[in-house]
Amino acid sequence: MTRIKEVAALAGVSTATVSRVLNGKSVSPGMESAVRRAVAELGYTPNRTARSLRRQHSELIALVLPDIENPFFTSLARGVEDVARAAGLSVVLCNTDEDVDTQEHYLRIADDENMAGVILAPAGPSALLARLAERHRAVVVVDRAVPDDVDQVLFDNVDLGRRAAQALVDRGHRRVACITGPRATPTAKARADGWREALHEKGLPAPDDLLVYANYRVDGGETAMAQLLAAPEPPEAVLATNNLVGVGALRVLAAGDGPHAQLGIIGDLPFVTSPIDDTFLLQLHPREMGLMAARMLVDRIRGEAGPAQRVIQPSRPVMLGAPAS
Amino acid sequence: MTRIKEVAALAGVSTATVSRVLNGKSVSPGMESAVRRAVAELGYTPNRTARSLRRQHSELIALVLPDIENPFFTSLARGVEDVARAAGLSVVLCNTDEDVDTQEHYLRIADDENMAGVILAPAGPSALLARLAERHRAVVVVDRAVPDDVDQVLFDNVDLGRRAAQALVDRGHRRVACITGPRATPTAKARADGWREALHEKGLPAPDDLLVYANYRVDGGETAMAQLLAAPEPPEAVLATNNLVGVGALRVLAAGDGPHAQLGIIGDLPFVTSPIDDTFLLQLHPREMGLMAARMLVDRIRGEAGPAQRVIQPSRPVMLGAPAS
DNA sequence: TAGCCTCCTGTAATCGATTACACCGCGAAT
DNA sequence: ATTCGCGGTGTAATCGATTACAGGAGGCTA
Numbered sequence: 001m002t003r004i005k006e007v008a009a010l011a012g013v014s015t016a017t018v019s020r021v022l023n024g025k026s027v028s029p030g031m032e033s034a035v036r037r038a039v040a041e042l043g044y045t046p047n048r049t050a051r052s053l054r055r056q057h058s059e060l061i062a063l064v065l066p067d068i069e070n071p072f073f074t075s076l077a078r079g080v081e082d083v084a085r086a087a088g089l090s091v092v093l094c095n096t097d098e099d100v101d102t103q104e105h106y107l108r109i110a111d112d113e114n115m116a117g118v119i120l121a122p123a124g125p126s127a128l129l130a131r132l133a134e135r136h137r138a139v140v141v142v143d144r145a146v147p148d149d150v151d152q153v154l155f156d157n158v159d160l161g162r163r164a165a166q167a168l169v170d171r172g173h174r175r176v177a178c179i180t181g182p183r184a185t186p187t188a189k190a191r192a193d194g195w196r197e198a199l200h201e202k203g204l205p206a207p208d209d210l211l212v213y214a215n216y217r218v219d220g221g222e223t224a225m226a227q228l229l230a231a232p233e234p235p236e237a238v239l240a241t242n243n244l245v246g247v248g249a250l251r252v253l254a255a256g257d258g259p260h261a262q263l264g265i266i267g268d269l270p271f272v273t274s275p276i277d278d279t280f281l282l283q284l285h286p287r288e289m290g291l292m293a294a295r296m297l298v299d300r301i302r303g304e305a306g307p308a309q310r311v312i313q314p315s316r317p318v319m320l321g322a323p324a325s
Numbered sequence: 326m327t328r329i330k331e332v333a334a335l336a337g338v339s340t341a342t343v344s345r346v347l348n349g350k351s352v353s354p355g356m357e358s359a360v361r362r363a364v365a366e367l368g369y370t371p372n373r374t375a376r377s378l379r380r381q382h383s384e385l386i387a388l389v390l391p392d393i394e395n396p397f398f399t400s401l402a403r404g405v406e407d408v409a410r411a412a413g414l415s416v417v418l419c420n421t422d423e424d425v426d427t428q429e430h431y432l433r434i435a436d437d438e439n440m441a442g443v444i445l446a447p448a449g450p451s452a453l454l455a456r457l458a459e460r461h462r463a464v465v466v467v468d469r470a471v472p473d474d475v476d477q478v479l480f481d482n483v484d485l486g487r488r489a490a491q492a493l494v495d496r497g498h499r500r501v502a503c504i505t506g507p508r509a510t511p512t513a514k515a516r517a518d519g520w521r522e523a524l525h526e527k528g529l530p531a532p533d534d535l536l537v538y539a540n541y542r543v544d545g546g547e548t549a550m551a552q553l554l555a556a557p558e559p560p561e562a563v564l565a566t567n568n569l570v571g572v573g574a575l576r577v578l579a580a581g582d583g584p585h586a587q588l589g590i591i592g593d594l595p596f597v598t599s600p601i602d603d604t605f606l607l608q609l610h611p612r613e614m615g616l617m618a619a620r621m622l623v624d625r626i627r628g629e630a631g632p633a634q635r636v637i638q639p640s641r642p643v644m645l646g647a648p649a650s
Numbered sequence: 651t652a653g654c655c656t657c658c659t660g661t662a663a664t665c666g667a668t669t670a671c672a673c674c675g676c677g678a679a680t
Numbered sequence: 681a682t683t684c685g686c687g688g689t690g691t692a693a694t695c696g697a698t699t700a701c702a703g704g705a706g707g708c709t710a
Binding site: 345371373374376377378379 | 695697699
C-alpha cells in the first residue's frame with residue numbers, strides 16, 4: 001500500500017505539505033498540483049487508522065440496535081446510512097439481541113475505537129452511555145427514551161397507543177384488546193397506557209384480560225392473538241403495538257379458523273402479503289427517524305454545542321381499504 | 326480515558342509488561358497480578374486505534390451488501406454477526422444499493438481502515454476485490470459468484486431454478502412461468518436457465534413470454550405477476566426466483582382479482598401473512614450462509630493458507646399446506 | 651568458579667498520519 | 681535601509697499501543 005512518504009518523495013515535498021494539500025490547508029499552487037499529480041499517479045488514500053489515532057476520532061459511527069432482523073430497525077439503519085455516507089462516515093452495525101451486556105460491550109468498543117459517535121436504540125439502562133455523553137462524545141438515542149441528558153429521537157408512545165385505540169373505537173368497536181411488548185419495555189408499556197386512556201376517555205372498560213404482553217416478535221403476536229380469539233368472549237378489535245406483533249396477529253386472522261376481529265397496527269407493515277382492507281395502520285417512519293438521528297449526530301460531531309434535544313417523530317394514521325360496515 | 330501508561334504507573338511496571346499481561350505473554354506471577362489489579366481498578370481497555378495501527382489490522386470486518394432492507398441479507402448479516410462476535414470481531418455494515426461505485430468506495434475504506442477482512446455480496450465486478458485478495462487480505466464472497474480467485478459461498482443457482490420448476494411441473498402444471506431478477510444479474514439469469522432446462526427436460530416449451538425479468542424487489546414481483554396474469558393465456562404456475570419478488574407475486578394473488586396460479590418461490594419467505602397452503606417453497610438459508618462465510622473469513626484472518634474454496638450452500642424444498650387437487 | 655542459557659523486564663523504535671513550532675523569504679511600512 | 685508581518689514550508693513531536701532488542705538475574709553444566 002502507498003504511504004504518505006512515497007507521495008511526498010514523488011512530488012518532491014515534505015509529508016506535511018502532502019497532508020496539507022489533502023486537508024485543504026493553504027499551499028502554493030505549484031506544490032499543490034505536484035502533490036495532486038503524485039496522489040493520482042500512486043492512487044494514494046490516507047491510512048484511516050493513523051489518522052484516527054492522531055485526530056482522536058475515526059470516521060466511523062456505531063449504530064447499536066436490539067434486532068437487525070426487524071424491518072423497523074433495518075429501515076432506520078438505512079436512513080442512518082444515507083446521512084452518514086453523505087457526511088463521509090461509515091456505519092458500524094451492532095446487534096444487541098435485546099441484551100444489556102452485549103449493548104455495553106459494543107458501546108465500550110465504540111469508545112475504544114475512537115468512533116466519531118454512537119446512535120443507540122437501548123435494550124435497557126446503560127452506564128456507559130452516560131459516561132460517553134459526559135466526555136462529550138456524540139451520542140443520539142433513538143426509539144426508546146432514556147433518563148440521561150442526551151439527544152433523543154422518539155415517538156410519543158402514549159399518544160400512539162391512544163390514537164390507534166381511538167380509531168378502533170371510532171369504528172364502532174366496544175371490546176378493543178391490546179397486544180403489546182414485554183412488561184419490562186417502557187415503549188410497550190407506554191403504548192398500552194395510551195390504549196387504556198383512550199378506552200377510558202370513551203367510557204369503555206379496559207379490563208386486564210384484554211391486555212396481553214407478548215414478546216416483540218412475530219411468534220409473540222401469533223400466540224397473543226390466538227389467546228385473545230380463544231377467549232370465551234373474544235374482542236371485536238385488536239390493537240397490535242408493533243409491526244412484528246402485527247404480522248403475527250395478521251397471520252392468525254388470515255388462517256381464519258377463529259372469530260374475526262378488526263386489527264389496528266402501530267408500525268410500518270413490511271412485506272405483508274394478505275389483503276388488509278379492514279386493517280387500521282398507524283404508520284411509523286423508521287427511515288425518517290434514522291435520518292433525523294443521523295443528522296443530529298453529524299451536527300454534534302461537527303461540534304455543535306447546546307443542550308440535549310428531544311425530538312418527537314410524527315406518525316400518520318392510514319386506513320387500508322374500505323372501513324368495516 | 327485511561328492509557329496504558331497510567332496502568333503501568335499504578336502497577337509499578339513498564340508499559341511493555343502491561344501489554345504482555347493483556348496479550349498473554351509470559352510474565353512473572355507477582356507482576357501479573359499487580360497489573361491485573363491496576364487494570365481492574367482503572368477499568369482500562371486498550372485503545373483499539375493504536376493497536377490497529379501497530380498490528381496493521383483492526384478487529385473490524387466489513388460486510389458489504391447490496392440491500393440491507395432485504396430480509397435475505399439481514400438474516401445473512403445476523404449469521405455473520407454471531408460468528409464475528411464470538412471471534413472478538415465487530416461488523417461494519419455497508420449498503421451498496423446495487424451500485425458498483427458505492428461498492429468500490431466501501432472496499433477502499435475497508436482497506437484504509439486496515440480492517441481484518443471483508444465479506445462481499447457483489448453488486449457487480451470489482452477491481453479492488455482482486456487487489457485485496459492479492460495482498461492476501463481476508464476476503465469472502467457470498468451469494469453471487471465472481472471470477473476472482475477468492476473464497477466464495479454460493480448457491481447452485483441453475484440447480485435451484487431447475488428443482489423449483491420441476492416441482493411445479495410435477496404437480497401437473499404445463500404452462501409454468503418464471504419471474505426472475507434483472508437481465509444483468511448472473512444469479513437471476515442462472516435461476517431462469519434452470520427453469521428453462523427443467524421445462525425442456527420434461528418436454529415442455531419455455532417460450533419467452535413465460536419469462537419475465539423484474540427488479541429484485543417487491544414491486545418488481547407485483548408488476549411481473551400482474552403482467553403474467555393479464556396475458557391472454559395466463560400461466561398455471563409461476564416461479565418467483567427470489568423472496569421479495571415472491572412477496573410481490575403473493576400480494577397480487579392475494580388481491581384475488583385475476584386468474585389463480587400456483588406459486589413457487591425460491592427464498593426464505595419472511596413475514597408472510599397470507600395463507601400460503603398452495604405454495605411451493607424452495608427454502609434458502611441466508612443465516613447459514615452468513616455463518617459459513619464468517620467462519621471461513623475468521624479462519625483466513627487467523628492465517629489459514631490453502632487455495633480459495635467454493636462452498637455450495639444446500640437448500641430445502643418445502644411444500645406449504647396441502648397440494649393443489 | 652567461569653561460562654552459558656533461559657526467562658523476564660525495561661527502553662525505545664515503530665506503525666502512518668496530523669500538526670506545533672521554527673524558520674525562511676518577500677513585500678510593506680517606517 | 682531596516683524592521684515587521686505573514687504566508688508557506690520542513691522538521692520533528694505526537695497520538696497509544698505492540699514488540700525488537702538489550703541487558704540482568706538466576707540456574708545449570710563443566
